[in-house]
Amino acid sequence: MTHDEKVRQLAASIRARAAEKGAPPAFQKASTPHLVPNPYARKNSRPTVNVAALDELLTIDAKKRIAVAESGLTFSDLVQATLKQGLLPCTVPELKGITVGGAVSGCSIEAMSYQYGGFHDSCLEYEVVTGTGEVLTLSPEQEPELFHLLHGSYGTLARLTKVTLKLLPAKPFVKMTYRRLATFGEFWSEMNAHCAKADCDFIDAIIHAKDSFVLCLGDFVDAAPFASRYDGLDLFYKSTREKTEDYLATYDYCFRYDTECHWLTATVPLLENRLVRRLAGKWFLGSTNLISWSNRLRGPLKLIKRRPDVVVDVFIPARRMEEFYAWYERDFDFYPLWIVPYRMKELYPWINPAHAERLGETLLIDCAIYGKPNGDPKLDYSELLERKVHELGGVKTLISRNHYDEATFWSIYDRERIARAKARLDPHNLFGDLYAKFAPENYR
Numbered sequence: 001m002t003h004d005e006k007v008r009q010l011a012a013s014i015r016a017r018a019a020e021k022g023a024p025p026a027f028q029k030a031s032t033p034h035l036v037p038n039p040y041a042r043k044n045s046r047p048t049v050n051v052a053a054l055d056e057l058l059t060i061d062a063k064k065r066i067a068v069a070e071s072g073l074t075f076s077d078l079v080q081a082t083l084k085q086g087l088l089p090c091t092v093p094e095l096k097g098i099t100v101g102g103a104v105s106g107c108s109i110e111a112m113s114y115q116y117g118g119f120h121d122s123c124l125e126y127e128v129v130t131g132t133g134e135v136l137t138l139s140p141e142q143e144p145e146l147f148h149l150l151h152g153s154y155g156t157l158a159r160l161t162k163v164t165l166k167l168l169p170a171k172p173f174v175k176m177t178y179r180r181l182a183t184f185g186e187f188w189s190e191m192n193a194h195c196a197k198a199d200c201d202f203i204d205a206i207i208h209a210k211d212s213f214v215l216c217l218g219d220f221v222d223a224a225p226f227a228s229r230y231d232g233l234d235l236f237y238k239s240t241r242e243k244t245e246d247y248l249a250t251y252d253y254c255f256r257y258d259t260e261c262h263w264l265t266a267t268v269p270l271l272e273n274r275l276v277r278r279l280a281g282k283w284f285l286g287s288t289n290l291i292s293w294s295n296r297l298r299g300p301l302k303l304i305k306r307r308p309d310v311v312v313d314v315f316i317p318a319r320r321m322e323e324f325y326a327w328y329e330r331d332f333d334f335y336p337l338w339i340v341p342y343r344m345k346e347l348y349p350w351i352n353p354a355h356a357e358r359l360g361e362t363l364l365i366d367c368a369i370y371g372k373p374n375g376d377p378k379l380d381y382s383e384l385l386e387r388k389v390h391e392l393g394g395v396k397t398l399i400s401r402n403h404y405d406e407a408t409f410w411s412i413y414d415r416e417r418i419a420r421a422k423a424r425l426d427p428h429n430l431f432g433d434l435y436a437k438f439a440p441e442n443y444r
């Protein structure tokens with residue numbers, strides 16, 4: 001089936017759903033979603049629209065360094081194809097199964113984000129199907145406001161079907177240099193110096209413990225004396241604490257966190273044991289396996305009334321980072337903590353102007369907290385973190401639980417602008433409202 005035929009079919013399904021006027025439909029892609037499974041979500045209560053066919057790479061123009069991809073294409077497939085031509089998307093989320101459409105609609109950052117921002121910052125054009133089944137092309141020239149508001153809309157404005165994105169020249173290997181530092185002050189000033197000089201292709205960091213800060217600096221290289229792999233027995237995140245230097249093939253570098261889903265394997269008994277990995281790795285390792293398993297285990301989690309672990313990315317304005325970290329070390333105390341410097345091209349238009357003023361700058365620090373146990377009946381760490389992020393003028397991504405009440409939520413997101421886009425793209429609210437989609441009552 002051609003791309004246009006697939007889109008026509010999707011538009012017809014959306015029109016049919018719109019005529020039924022029921023609950024917002026769920027879209028079933030070929031790959032596993034990367035929203036933290038919610039034990040309290042009602043299962044199968046929503047009609048499903050199958051969009052699994054929209055997962056192909058349409059074209060790569062190596063001269064112009066531009067690719068055109070269907071929205072359900074995974075980054076693993078996209079990167080394999082672009083690397084054959086010596087190119088790479090400007091931002092490659094680290095998990096293999098994240099899709100091009102999901103990265104635009106949610107949030108996506110990685111070690112090149114200090115230079116290029118989120119994945120959507122390197123996108124040139126979107127094709128979408130609206131809530132009335134209309135097919136539209138959005139670009140910074142044609143429909144700037146709608147184009148920019150698609151990022152961070154989490155599927156509540158339109159269904160993305162095609163994305164045109166910029167590519168950049170890549171080399172076959174990445175050389176890693178690990179700078180091990182003992183205090184936050186040393187770590188912070190060295191990371192800032194590299195960001196200011198832009199003297200590395202890739203910058204991220206792992207705080208392994210209160211006294212173990214590892215700055216991970218990566219550079220493209222044409223040749224490597226060896227190439228390490230972390231898709232089997234060895235654990236990438238642990239290697240950064242032991243080695244001072246390493247080499248990875250560029251594809252393996254892009255997805256270096258995938259096998260452990262960063263370090264979520266550490267939350268599963270024995271999954272970091274080499275024998276268990278050898279015997280059962282193919283069923284349990286990798287972000288797709290791990291997220292699928294946590295989806296299956298939603299029921300038991302609910303039965304034992306255990307809160308899910310804290311799994312979330314929060315963006316902290318760089319100038320408030322020292323304050324955030326002092327609080328984090330004292331009151332939150334969970335390691336490893338993943339740190340990714342992230343420069344927005346401009347303050348995003350979906351941010352409420354008053355909150356944008358509090359945010360106050362375009363350099364953010366993504367702090368990714370993956371797997372803090374949250375079983376204390378008296379203290380919900382997810383709420384605690386959310387409050388701190390708000391106090392510091394930061395933004396919490398919506399990949400997991402949201403506790404903000406409606407007024408606080410809309411003091412962060414720009415309700416007026418989003419409503420304007422909604423009136424054009426989804427006038428009958430087929431895709432649901434952003435606050436309602438993540439309302440706290442959905443998590444109880």
Ligand SMILES: Cc1cc2nc3c(=O)[nH]c(=O)nc-3n(C[C@H](O)[C@H](O)[C@H](O)COP(=O)(O)OP(=O)(O)OC[C@H]3O[C@@H](n4cnc5c(N)ncnc54)[C@H](O)[C@@H]3O)c2cc1C
Nearest residue numbers: 033034035071093094099101102105106108109154155160
């Ligand atoms: C454990 C974990 C680890 C993560 N690690 C990273 C990381 O290392 N780097 C990184 O950049 N990001 C990371 N993320 C965040 C991830 O990039 C976002 O959650 C992203 O939105 C997931 O994309 P997906 O393709 O899996 O989409 P889904 O999870 O299926 O959907 C995410 C949201 O986007 C909407 N959406 C998806 N596709 C479309 C479409 N075609 N049109 C309209 N709306 C759509 C959905 O409705 C949903 O609200 C992580 C998330 C989790 C849960």
